[in-house]
Amino acid sequence: MGSRASTLLREEEIEEIKKETGFSHSQITRLYSRFTSLDKGENGTLSREDFQRIPELAINPLGDRIINAFFPEGEDQVNFKGFMRTLAHFRPIEDNEKNKNPPATEPLNSRTNKLLFAFRLYDLDRDDKISRDELLQVLRMMVGVNISDDQLGSIADRTIQEADTNGDTCISFQEFMKVLEKVDVEQKMSIRFLH
Amino acid sequence: MENLWYVAGTIFQLWMSVVVFFIMLPAMFGLSLGVTEVYIQVLVKILEWATLRIQRGQQEQPSAPIPLHTGIIERVGGSMEEEMWQLRCSRPEAAGAFCLSDGVYFCKKGLESIVEDQVTQRFSSEELASWNLLTRTNQNFYYISLRLTIIWGLGVFVRYCVLLPFRIALASTGISWLVIGTCVVGFLPESSAKNWLSELVHLTCYRICARGLSATIHYHNKENRPQKGGICVANHTTPIDVVILANDGCYAMVGQTHGGLLGILQKSMVRSCPHVWFERSEMKDRNTVTRRLRHHVAAKTKLPILIFPEGTCVNNTSVMMFKKGSFEIGGTIYPVAIKYDRRFGDAFWNSSKYNMVSYLLRMMTSWAIVVNVWYLPPMTIQDGEDAAQFANRVKSVIAHQGGLLDLAWDGGLKRCKVKDSLKEEQQKMYSNIIVGQNHIRNTKTCSETREDQ
Numbered sequence: 341m342g343s344r345a346s347t348l349l350r351e352e353e354i355e356e357i358k359k360e361t362g363f364s365h366s367q368i369t370r371l372y373s374r375f376t377s378l379d380k381g382e383n384g385t386l387s388r389e390d391f392q393r394i395p396e397l398a399i400n401p402l403g404d405r406i407i408n409a410f411f412p413e414g415e416d417q418v419n420f421k422g423f424m425r426t427l428a429h430f431r432p433i434e435d436n437e438k439n440k441n442p443p444a445t446e447p448l449n450s451r452t453n454k455l456l457f458a459f460r461l462y463d464l465d466r467d468d469k470i471s472r473d474e475l476l477q478v479l480r481m482m483v484g485v486n487i488s489d490d491q492l493g494s495i496a497d498r499t500i501q502e503a504d505t506n507g508d509t510c511i512s513f514q515e516f517m518k519v520l521e522k523v524d525v526e527q528k529m530s531i532r533f534l535h
Numbered sequence: 536m537e538n539l540w541y542v543a544g545t546i547f548q549l550w551m552s553v554v555v556f557f558i559m560l561p562a563m564f565g566l567s568l569g570v571t572e573v574y575i576q577v578l579v580k581i582l583e584w585a586t587l588r589i590q591r592g593q594q595e596q597p598s599a600p601i602p603l604h605t606g607i608i609e610r611v612g613g614s615m616e617e618e619m620w621q622l623r624c625s626r627p628e629a630a631g632a633f634c635l636s637d638g639v640y641f642c643k644k645g646l647e648s649i650v651e652d653q654v655t656q657r658f659s660s661e662e663l664a665s666w667n668l669l670t671r672t673n674q675n676f677y678y679i680s681l682r683l684t685i686i687w688g689l690g691v692f693v694r695y696c697v698l699l700p701f702r703i704a705l706a707s708t709g710i711s712w713l714v715i716g717t718c719v720v721g722f723l724p725e726s727s728a729k730n731w732l733s734e735l736v737h738l739t740c741y742r743i744c745a746r747g748l749s750a751t752i753h754y755h756n757k758e759n760r761p762q763k764g765g766i767c768v769a770n771h772t773t774p775i776d777v778v779i780l781a782n783d784g785c786y787a788m789v790g791q792t793h794g795g796l797l798g799i800l801q802k803s804m805v806r807s808c809p810h811v812w813f814e815r816s817e818m819k820d821r822n823t824v825t826r827r828l829r830h831h832v833a834a835k836t837k838l839p840i841l842i843f844p845e846g847t848c849v850n851n852t853s854v855m856m857f858k859k860g861s862f863e864i865g866g867t868i869y870p871v872a873i874k875y876d877r878r879f880g881d882a883f884w885n886s887s888k889y890n891m892v893s894y895l896l897r898m899m900t901s902w903a904i905v906v907n908v909w910y911l912p913p914m915t916i917q918d919g920e921d922a923a924q925f926a927n928r929v930k931s932v933i934a935h936q937g938g939l940l941d942l943a944w945d946g947g948l949k950r951c952k953v954k955d956s957l958k959e960e961q962q963k964m965y966s967n968i969i970v971g972q973n974h975i976r977n978t979k980t981c982s983e984t985r986e987d988q
Contacts, residue, residue, distance in 0.1 A: 370607050374650060377659065394655055395944060395953040396648035401962050402638060406645035430646050461638050479633065482641070484962030487970065495633045495969070503635065516635065523636050528622060531647055532609040 349420070357421060361428035361448060367533050371427065375420050385417035386410070401482045405461045413466065429457045432530040452517070454529040459516045469510040472496055554708055554743075562742035563735065571751055571903070575879070578902055581686065582878055585668055588683050607651045615640065615964055633969045653942060657849050658949045659888075660881045667878050669901065694900045702747045702899040709743035714803045716740060721806025733807035734785045741781040748775065749903040754783050759910035761786070761869035764835035766828075768861060769871040770933055771843035772851040773884040774891070775898065776873055779906055786841035787811060787831065791818055809837055825864060832866040839869065844926065845946045850883040851875050853940035857930045859922035867913045870929050872937035876905040887949070909936045 349372050357368055376382075378390050391407045392398050400406065410418045410426045418426075428448040446453065462470045462478050475496045483492065503511045503519045511519075561568055612618055622636040668683075668690050716736035723729040745752065760783070761767040767786060769776060780786060788810045792801060801812055811831055817823050831837050844857035851874065862868065875882045880901025884894050898904065911932055916925045927943075934941035 367607075371650070374607065377655070391649065392952070394648055394652050395948050395957075396652045396654065397645055398953045399958040399961055400641055400645045400648070401958065401965065402641040403645055403958075406642060406649075427646070427650065430643070458636075458639050458642060461642060462635070478638070482637070482962065483966040483969070484959055486963050486966035499633060499635065511635075519635050520639075522624070523622060523639070524624075525639075528618075528636075528639050529643060531643070531650065532611065533650075534607060534609055 353421075357424050360421075361424050362431055363424065363428065363533070368424070371424065372420060375423055385419050386423065387417055401484070402461060402478070405478065405481070409457065409460060429454055430529060430531045432532065433526045449530070451525050454525050455517050455520060456513065458520070458529065459513050462511075469508075469512055470516070471510050472500060475499065475511075550704065554705070558705070558743055558746055559739060562739045562746070565738070565742075571746075571749055574749070575751055575903060575905065578879065582667055585666065585683060585686065588680060589666055592680060608647060610647055612643075615961075616968060619968055637965075637969070653853075653940075654944045654948055657853050657855065657942070657946075659850065659885060660883050661850055661852050661877065663877060667902070669880070690902075694902070698749070699896075699900050702749065706744055706747035706895075706899070709740050709747055710800065712743065713737070713740035714800055717803045717807040721803065730808070736807065737781065737785050737804075741778055744778050745782050748778070748898055750775075750779065750782075751903060751905045752779055752782055753905075753907050754910070755907065756910045757783075759869065759912050760784055761839040761871075761910075762867075762913075763838060764832055765839040765867045765869050765913065766832060766861065766864060767839050767841045767869045767871055768844050768857070768929060768933075769841070769873055770851075770854045770937065770939065771845045771848055772873065772875060773848055773882045773894075775882060775904070776843065777841065779873060779908065780841060780871065783908070785838050787838040789813075789828070789840055789842055791815055811840065821860060825860065828864045832864055844930075847946040847949055848884045848886060849946055850885075851877075851939070853942045854930050854934040854937070855942050855944055855946040857926040859926045862916065862922045862926045862929070865916075867915055868925075868929055869913050870911040870933050872909040872911065872933045872939075874907045874909075874937040874939070876907070879903040879905045882906070907937075911936055 349369070354365060354368050357363065358365065363371070375386070378393070379386055380390060380393070381387070388407055388411070391410070392403070397403045397406070410423065412418075412422065425448065431449040433449055433451065459470070460466065462474060464474045464477060476492060479492050479496060487495075500509060500511060503515050505515055505518070506512070557568060618640045619637060622639055623634050668687050713736070716739075717733065720729060720733045720736055723732070767780070769780065777788065785808065787808070788804075790801075790812060792798060792812045792814055801810070804810055805812060809831070811827060813824060813827075828840060831840060842861045844861045845855050846858050847855075849855050880898065880903060882898065882904055889897065914925075914929055914932070916922070920928075931941050933939075
């Protein structure tokens with residue numbers, strides 16, 4: 341009579357994930373159940389199709405960008421560790437204070453890392469810059485067919501003009517952070533996980 | 536050799552007399568001997584004891600994960616407009632235009648749906664709050680005590696070696712008598728006696744089948760039972776829904792003609808009473824379907840039609856979108872809510888995981904099937920309401936009565952992708968925000984919003 345959900349997940353793996361991401365034991369087991377229920381092919385990894393089967397994600401205008409965030413460069417499958425690492429960005433920040441031993445490196449759910457996640461939504465080619473083209477493409481994803489090319493172009497131009505401080509017509513991560521410095525990232529980019 | 540035949544013959548005679556006297560005769564008159572009721576009461580006592588033991592065991596081992604039947608995450612937040620406004624608080628002068636922080640809203644919504652969404656969980660069995668001593672529901676539970684294991688072992692023995700053969704024999708008896716009985720009744724000329732006899736045959740055989748599943752059915756509000764010439768709609772969890780409803784009344788079934796055993800059953804059933812079976816090619820043509828059903832309903836003397844508007848089996852925690860086709864036929868709609876008690880056996884048919892035979896075997900090796908059926912007052916389409924709105928109205932009435940979640944999502948999402956039009960709706964909503972359609976928000980300042988929170 342073992343726990344079916346965690347027979348495939350060893351205790352050492354749970355400990356590793358706990359250290360790396362900061363999730364609690366029960367949260368990791370619950371998320372593993374979710375991972376296996378999404379994994380229709382039952383091969384221990386998720387593909388892009390597995391994510392697109394979630395209707396609420398499929399109708400999200402930035403759904404494809406979010407799915408992309410789970411997959412490392414050039415790969416088509418994500419395993420449970422990678423899944424948890426990406427989800428860890430959305431842990432609430434105040435949970436870190438509860439840990440007795442803060443991790444040596446910056447935790448995945450720090451403010452900077454959360455903003456980096458948001459930055460990568462726009463940065464399509466992962467070159468650490470948001471160019472005008474990339475911004476236009478993401479804008480087009482968000483508005484669909486409801487706004488004309490010209491209007492969208494002027495929106496993109498205005499956004500870059502306001503954010504760009506060093507004049508290279510691209511938005512770097514530092515400039516992005518400056519634009520969002522007053523946003524309550526802690527609340528807006530955190531998911532309240534139940535224990 | 537002769538001894539063997541003699542023994543087989545005696546067993547058969549014994550079996551037949553048990554069935555006829557203890558099961559068929561009570562079934563004909565709609566009575567019950569009370570055996571199943573006692574069984575259920577004993578089961579409830581055992582399961583409550585098991586629950587207490589498990590809870591005690593969990594308290595003694597605090598490090599082990601506690602199984603949750605609540606959600607994984609807590610979703611907060613308002614509509615798209617409210618959230619966007621809060622995100623833009625840092626730059627009030629940009630209200631009505633695009634802001635880089637807008638992506639954060641979609642990002643969070645997307646991640647929330649990856650962790651837990653409203654739809655995909657409806658197509659698999661729901662987790663139980665506490666283990667009910669069936670191996671198949673043992674997901675987050677683990678070894679507690681020797682006594683519990685012994686009871687579980689006994690349970691396995693009872694279910695597989697005692698109940699299962701009995702139930703299989705009973706179910707096959709019920710189905711074969713249904714075929715024979717309806718065939719025989721079919722030879723009679725059209726008359727009220729034929730109808731009465733056909734109803735009797737149907738009811739008796741369905742009741743025998745229900746006994747074959749150890750089904751205990753509680754009917755509520757029998758005064759609202761569907762009348763002739765009406766349409767009965769119910770939420771769909773399993774093919775057994777048909778048996779459950781047919782235990783208390785006769786319905787005209789609607790469905791596709793199948794081959795094989797099921798086809799024989801369908802052909803003989805339609806000889807004694809007018810069910811509506813469609814060929815596969817006819818089902819695709821909505822007009823043909825609607826016309827035949829309308830014809831059936833218009834003849835006020837025919838039995839009420841039984842339709843499941845969800846179109847697919849859902850796991851009995853929610854009611855999904857009702858297809859409006861059934862509500863365009865006209866006539867009075869009699870809604871029925873069906874709710875299964877999951878402690879005694881999970882009735883949901885996960886058709887992608889189990890085929891019909893393995894599903895029936897699982898049903899027959901559960902403890903029992905306990906189900907509540909509520910007949911709801913009849914409803915008709917009102918002026919100025921179209922079929923889709925009427926369908927939604929009926930759906931929320933059923934969901935409310937059965938304690939189920941009322942979802943607008945289509946049950947067809949089990950197999951198909953979501954329609955693009957839903958994504959386009961989201962894009963349109965967002966476009967309205969950045970083109971500055973909602974001027975009301977612009978008047979509220981940031982500090983006021985902060986004080987409200």
